[in-house]
Amino acid sequence: MAQAAMASGVARKPITDWGAYRQRLEQTMDPGRGLVRQVIDNAKTDPERVLFPDSYDDRAIKAATALAREKIAIPMLIGKRDQVEAIAHASGLDLEGIEIVDPPAQPSYDECARLYLELMQRRGATRPEAGRRMFSQTRFAVMMLRLGLADCLVMGATQAYAEAMKPALRLIGTQQKPGPDGRRVHSEACGMYVLLTRSRTLLFADTTCQIDFPNLASANIAYKLMHQIGGASTFGPILLGMNRPLHILALNVDSNDIVNLSAYAVVSARQNGG
Numbered sequence: 001m002a003q004a005a006m007a008s009g010v011a012r013k014p015i016t017d018w019g020a021y022r023q024r025l026e027q028t029m030d031p032g033r034g035l036v037r038q039v040i041d042n043a044k045t046d047p048e049r050v051l052f053p054d055s056y057d058d059r060a061i062k063a064a065t066a067l068a069r070e071k072i073a074i075p076m077l078i079g080k081r082d083q084v085e086a087i088a089h090a091s092g093l094d095l096e097g098i099e100i101v102d103p104p105a106q107p108s109y110d111e112c113a114r115l116y117l118e119l120m121q122r123r124g125a126t127r128p129e130a131g132r133r134m135f136s137q138t139r140f141a142v143m144m145l146r147l148g149l150a151d152c153l154v155m156g157a158t159q160a161y162a163e164a165m166k167p168a169l170r171l172i173g174t175q176q177k178p179g180p181d182g183r184r185v186h187s188e189a190c191g192m193y194v195l196l197t198r199s200r201t202l203l204f205a206d207t208t209c210q211i212d213f214p215n216l217a218s219a220n221i222a223y224k225l226m227h228q229i230g231g232a233s234t235f236g237p238i239l240l241g242m243n244r245p246l247h248i249l250a251l252n253v254d255s256n257d258i259v260n261l262s263a264y265a266v267v268s269a270r271q272n273g274g
Contacts, residue, residue: 035196036235036260043072043266048151050262051144053137054158054249055079055100058091063258068097072259073266076101076150078137103140112143119171138164142171145244152265154258156248164248165189173243191248193236235260245269 050067054060055077061084064075076099077084088095103109116139117130125133134140138155145153156164169189179185195202238261239247245268247261 035194036263039260039267040070040072040263043263044070046270047071047073048266048269049074049076050265051076051078051101051141051150051153051155053078053141053153053155055084055137056087057158058087058093059253059255059258060157061088061091061093061095062255063262064098065093065095066255066259067262069094072263075099075262078103078141078144101140101144103134103137106140108144108147108149109134109140111147112140115147116143116171123170136167139167139171142167142246145246146172152245152247152262152269154247154249154262154265157251157253157258160251161191161248168239168242168246168248172246174241175243187241189239189241191237191239193234194238195234235264237261238264245272 050073052060052064052075056079061077064077065088067073067075075097078101080102081100084100085095103112106112113127113130113134116133117125117127120130120133134143138159141150141153141155144150174186174189176184177187190205193204195204237248237250245265247265249258249261253261
């Protein structure tokens with residue numbers, strides 16, 4: 001329509017940057033979509049390595065293929081190659097540009113197990129147990145992130161939020177800040193959702209780590225209802241206050257949610273130096 005207006009002479013100002021024009025139009029028609037587009041475009045300027053331990057879930061694989069195809073991120077699926085490839089094949093998905101990381105076959109396996117033992121020894125961990133724990137896709141992904149073998153981590157599509165938070169808090173931990181007496185103290189992790197309507201932007205902070213709803217599922221249902229019925233655009237949950245860029249998904253996410261949060265993870269990882 002804008003092109004037709006320019007051709008007919010109705011448009012007063014010529015449009016020279018159609019990408020910027022489409023972005024402004026998106027922000028006007030759907031503020032949430034405009035925000036997501038800005039995040040994705042930012043991520044594309046310098047894609048980072050994103051770990052996905054939920055690699056046996058077709059939503060995660062579908063999101064990873066989209067991230068690789070659009071060059072938003074460099075996806076790393078944690079799991080056995082044959083199982084990941086079988087799920088991808090059954091879903092008609094192409095794994096080109098995606099790294100599949102099978103923990104026991106990785107050169108970093110022993111180093112991850114050693115560091116896990118170092119971190120968890122006071123909790124009673126033993127050397128054999130540390131080796132066994134690294135068979136867990138989630139724990140191995142967390143240890144890879146801690147060792148700097150990837151830039152950010154997106155997980156939790158197949159497990160309860162609280163369960164996904166346990167290894168994150170124990171093995172990554174929260175950021176430190178100056179306390180009242182000058183000593184460094186750990187900050188608290190905080191989960192946040194962003195809801196955007198035509199008239200306002202709403203930030204729902206501490207909705208995943210601390211919550212007054214009957215349970216987290218109830219909160220997610222209310223959040224989705226606002227999106228589906230109220231027309232609000234949604235983004236999140238964003239996990240704040242951690243020592244490394246990692247984010248935990250809600251159980252009811254779709255592949256688009258995973259793509260959007262992964263793009264934010266890329267941007268935040270870059271801003272925080274990986």
